[in-house]
Amino acid sequence: MSIRSHNRRQVMTMLGAAAFAGSGLFAKTPGGRHDLVIKGGRVIDPARGVDAVLDVAVSGGRIAALAPEIAPEGAALLDAGGKLVLPGLIDIHTHATVDARSAAMMLADGVTGWIETGWQGAETVDQGIAAVRAAPQTAAILLNIGRKGVMTGAGETMDLSLADEAAARAAIAAHRGVVIGVKARLSRGITGDHDLEVLRRAQTVARGAGLPLMIHVGDTFTPLGQLLDLLKRGDIVTHMYAPLPNAIINADGRVIPEAIAARRRGVLFDWGHGTRAHVVWDVVEKAVAQRFLPDTVSTDWTIAGAGQGVNLPTVMSAMLSFGVPLDRVIAMATQNAARAFPFFRGRGTLRPGAPADLAVLELRRGVYEFIDNEGGRRPGVQKLFASATVLGGRIMARGGEAGA
Ligand SMILES: [Zn+2]
Structure with missing residues (x-):
């Protein structure tokens, strides 16, 4: 089963009940207005044990909410479908x-x-x-x-x-x-x-x-x-x-x-x-x-x-x-x-309330080679590529390294 096939119920089970108790993980902001919604990425936040397909809402330069479906309602949209959404x-x-x-x-x-x-x-x-x-x-x-x-x-x-x-x-x-x-x-x-x-x-x-x-x-x-x-x-x-x-x-x-x-x-x-x-x-x-x-x-x-x-x-x-x-x-x-x-302090996580610094990366499958400092070669079958960066709630950069 691919991560993208999890439905809402499965996602909630994966996150575990403790993850939401008072955490605001699924909080709805009054009026529903966000500055930015990052849609459909695989959100991985090791600090909170989160690994699930979720939307991330950003308001006022901070993480506002993570939820399986957040209506953009006029917010800027960043499509992260098929990508990883990580703390910056x-x-x-x-x-x-x-x-x-x-x-x-x-x-x-x-x-x-x-x-x-x-x-x-x-x-x-x-x-x-x-x-x-x-x-x-x-x-x-x-x-x-x-x-x-x-x-x-x-x-x-x-x-x-x-x-x-x-x-x-x-x-x-x-x-x-x-x-x-x-x-x-x-x-x-x-x-x-x-x-x-x-x-x-x-x-x-x-x-x-x-x-x-x-x-x-x-x-x-x-x-x-x-x-x-x-x-x-x-x-x-x-x-x-x-x-x-x-x-x-x-x-x-x-x-x-x-x-x-x-x-x-x-x-x-x-x-x-x-x-x-x-x-x-x-x-x-x-x-x-x-x-x-x-x-x-x-x-x-x-x-x-x-x-x-x-x-x-x-x-x-x-x-x-x-x-x-x-x-x-x-x-x-x-x-x-x-x-x-x-x-x-307070960074390195997507906890609601944390500064909205995020890295959207793509994990590509393929044939890759990694080089050490003495020219040693190491084969790999997957490689991370930068796709977009959000800093303080604003999309600052799209794409680092291009190509495969
Ligand atoms: Zn140095």
Whole structure:
């Protein structure tokens, strides 16, 4: 039985009685006037356990109601027949503040919230702040512990004096509410042999400000397990599927005990796709087989990466090719991403009353191939394509990637 053949009664059974108790799920607004009705899509909202063909009504920039049939009564219509209607996607690892085209390109991919993860440090933070303020989406910054931010050539903390606690503290104090965490890139080419000291300084700053710390791992000087042992609840490890050596799996293909222990403590693990040395299918396959899945799926978005097809729907599709269920993958890009940062509180869901940020995606069947950072190829039989994006109740973008 296809999802589209469910009748109203079946849908209500699927949703379960608890889903509607006082939730407004089937609420009718007085007068029936909505600004926008999204018709006939398969609505998946993992935060509420919803997976059913429903209409979604939007009023005043907020989700007004979800129901099997909502009369448009003069509202704008968005036909989502045959498509997925999801909470707007949240990408917690991007570099979307570097090129002015970035935010609009990500919006076309269904991304309604994003974080610039550390392109800027204390000395350059104003550029990042200006870019997130100019973006149409809900956006914020993680401050690089390196005072000058990402540097080409020698990395941003190769000169340890650039890991400047006082400067970072001052920048955070000046930009509370926009700077929502700290980033430390710990690869050998960035920190040299002093990754532990860079981590210590970044943690001191993050802890002092009550903010999470995101660390970038892969080819670190210090064994990964030793770095993970230092992380605390709410901290985030990005590039979780970086290649060996120093991966979350050991030479025998087992997930290292320090990663399992970190997860138990509440440390979060993020995909962080990127283009170089951040993800290889072999590591993904072995970790997924041991059920070590990401908490969040993210792109490590750049203009260059986008040109190579690194966008959130595609990275989510790669996850599907490893047999991870669709609702779980959607949770990684919505509910879980919103939970990782209080900044996104109330988002990542289609609960009535939530901001009306939605991604309409198409899940196409076909023959696809997903490429890792070392040119590894992975076949897939389905792929997500952006179809339309609704931001704050307004249709902002139609279609991202075209073609099959
Ligand atoms: Zn990055």
